[in-house]
Amino acid sequence: MTTTVLQGATTTLLGLFAEYPGGPAEDLDDVTITIVSADGTTTVLPGTSSGIAHPAAGMYSYVWDVDAGQAPGGYVVTWTGTVDGDPVSAAELVLVSAVPTYVDQLASARRYDRVPYQATNANGDPIPGAHGTLWDGVLGGNGAAQVTNITTLAGAPIPGGILVADARGYYPGFLDLDKHPSIYIIGSETGVIDGVDPVLIEPSDTDDRVIAIEGYVTGPGGLSDRLDAMETSRGEAGGLATLGADGRVRPDQLPGQIAGATGYAVTDYGALGDGVNDDAAAIQAVLDLVASTAPGGRVIVPPGTYLLEEELEIKSAVHLDVMPGATLKRGSSSMQYMIRNFDDTYAPTAYGGRGGIRISGGVWDAAGDALTGSVTAIIFAHAKGVMVEGVTVRNVRDWHAVELNSTQDAIVDGCIFEGFNPVASGRQISEAVQIDLAKDSGVLPGIGSGAYDGTPCDNVLVRGCTARAYGALGSFGRLVGSHSFTDNVFHKKIRISGCHGQALNDYLVRGYNWIDATVSGNTCTSSNGGIRFEVPSAATVGGESIDVTGNTFRDMGTQNNGASVVSAVISVAGLTTPSSVPIRESVISGNVIKNYANAAAIEVINTADAITTGNVIKSGTAASAKGIDSVSSANAVITGNKIDTVVTGVHVRDVNSVSGAGVAVEGNSFASCSGTAAQLDSTAAAFRDNRVRACGSASLASVEITGTYWICTGNYIWKSSGSGKAGLHSSSAAGGGFVAANTWRGWLSSTGGSGGTYPTSAQFQAAVHLDDNTGTNDLATGYSSTEKYISSTNN
DSSP, X not given: OEEEEETTXXXXXXXXXXXXXXXXXXXXXXXXXXXXXXXXXXXXXXXXXXXXXXXXXXXXXXXXXXXXXXXXXXXXXXXXXXXXXXXXXXXXXXXXXXXXXXXXXXXXXXXXXXXXXXOBOTTSOBOTTOEEEEXXXXXXXXXXXXXXXXXXXXXXXXXXXXXXXXXXXXXXXXXXXXXXXXXXXESOSSSOBTTBOOXXXXXXXXSOOEEEXXXXXXXXXXXXXXXXXHHHTTTSTTSOOOBOXXXXXXXXXXXXXXXXXXXXXXXXXXXXXXXXEEOHHHHHHHHHHHHHHSTTOEEEEOSEEEEESSOEEOOSSOEEEEOTTEEEEEOOTTOSEEEESOOSSOOOOTTOSSOSEXXXXXXXXXXXXXXXXXXXXXXXXXXXXXXXXXXXXXXXXXSOXXXXXXXXXXXXXXXXXXXXXXXXXXXXXXXXXXXXXXXXXXXXXXXXXXXXXXXXXXXXXXXXXXXXXXXXXBOOSEEEEOOOOOTTOOEEEEEEESOEEESOSSEEEEEESEEEEXXXXXXXXXXXXXXXXXXXXXXXXXXXXXXXESOEEEEESOOOTTOOOOSEEEEEEOBOSSSOBOEEEEEEESOEEEEEOSSXXXXXXXEETOEEESOEEEEEOSXXXXXXXXXXXXXXXXXXXXXXSOXXXXXXXXXXXXXXXXXXXXXXXXXXXXXXXXXXXSTTOXXXXXXXXXXXXXXSOSEEEOSSSEXXXXXXXXXXXXXXXXSEEEOOSSSOEEEESOEXXXXXXXXSOXXXXXXXXXXXXXXEEEOOSSSSSOBOSOOSTTOEEEOOOOO
């Protein structure tokens, strides 16, 4: 290859050696470098090993400071050495160019490409061929001087400085050879029109322009060297700058003199960004410089690949801005973190640690596809006021992309988390964004021991983020969640919105000891579960105030990475054993769940005063798929849901003697439930104002009730062809029920008597079958004079 360098400049010479072309790198036993002129007459550097660096396997470098008086011309650089006693060599040609002298020819005129003035008559019609004149003041012929030293844009003189309008009355552009500060135009040779003022026109350029470059140089060089010099001036005072897509000067093109105001580029402090050399020390130096001398300042990582073989530590009031095209890559398996806001001796408490931190942009490659050792890319502990924005974190092994531990007022916004490698046991459930507490060294390693005060997170927003597979690695276990807890210590005010999960191993969101939490407007596909809030098994106090709204799930219950299918797409679960620890006040509303292999689309377990409303549930494929499973959730309200093509639409039940009494199932729509639309097994359930069509089987009625003290009123229950052994079947042995004001379509209103034995042959036609479990004295009629019967099964 050929390298060109100017006299007095510095160049780094490289020698690369491999076992064979394109093969693995191979180190030499000894290495020397020689520099000789191409004609062999001048030896610049006799064979020497002094000053040779060895930055990587098979790579050798030497910095040549070219003397300012070095003769221009070609020089041959020769690397020599041995491998197992055999001589090897490599050579390259370096061209030394004389420093050129340039004369920039500046434009000798100010240019006016457009004259925004039209000559018109009193009616507003254009005047073709009208004469117009130019003046250096607003008074035209009444005191201002006429501008006459002008030419056409092509350089031809314009006689008398008089412009002639075209067919539409517009005047042509021109060059002002005297470069007046201001020029005014008026459609008069005298500069005066009664009642009309001259109009100020703006030049197309306001600064002197370089219109030519002439180079005077001996030896290699010339215009190409000048252009190279101009390119290398980008970002320097008096040099060129490049505009980004937003029309602003790119940060890496800003002059170093104003870096303190706009940012500190790590490449100005020794970072190479070549993906080979370790840039951790250089980047750390800039982070420390900004923290100590310019709080609130911005550290810029320009495009390139920056190898990190040490963990970075970010302090308060620093913005680390990784530019598009820049990648930070973990370079050592011993690194537990890529960047953190603490070290092994720092021991803050509560929210008193380093805060006011922002990390934005770029790719953070944790290299979990190649390196060993568990890793979290970005972690904050005991922080207040932090933001992670627009970053891509990939190839995490075992742990997390971002961890918010004992942190208050945090935002994770617009990030992508892709590629996860669960190697350690049980790590299939790891979160891309973990919300955790400062419990102990097992939960938060690498911080001072005094920091383990149990502080949870408070006021966290995760929005617009995505978790997905990358390359050969699958997706994370969860997008957001927790898996550590301390009894009666809660993460508060957690909001997850506008995110997407693809092929997750566990849940999109898992709230573990959370209160005042909202999960809204998210999507998730081809994953195991959607959203789960739960109480830890050893807890004595449960969470509260949970809102799950407006999320969409498709193709759920998918086993990824060998994980077992979780029980429900959306789950809010208190404890029913060994003691009753409820979750209180939850709302599950406006969600869409379609195509799921989980046991239920939605389950609420020991969730006091739960409201499940306005959800759309369709196509449960499990053998006993339920739409909504209400377990030991007293006074729950299930209303306004649409449930289609499942086995059981709604199941209301108790477990472990924890009561789920008083559940209201109201205003829902059930269709094509192959088992039953509703199975009500708890006390005092109400089934009101629902619409049921084509639900039931040979063994189950459209509505099945085994609980006591129930009511069934105002429903429209449509038999359709072949559905259900009865419209309503209750087999309560004790307690009572009430049936009134329902509409039964396609069912028989009577089986020939209200007091005799229920005829088995008629069970598949009766609207109401009340069974006292004695085999006699069953009632198989409409039960109430308020019932309405429609014999047709057609629409």
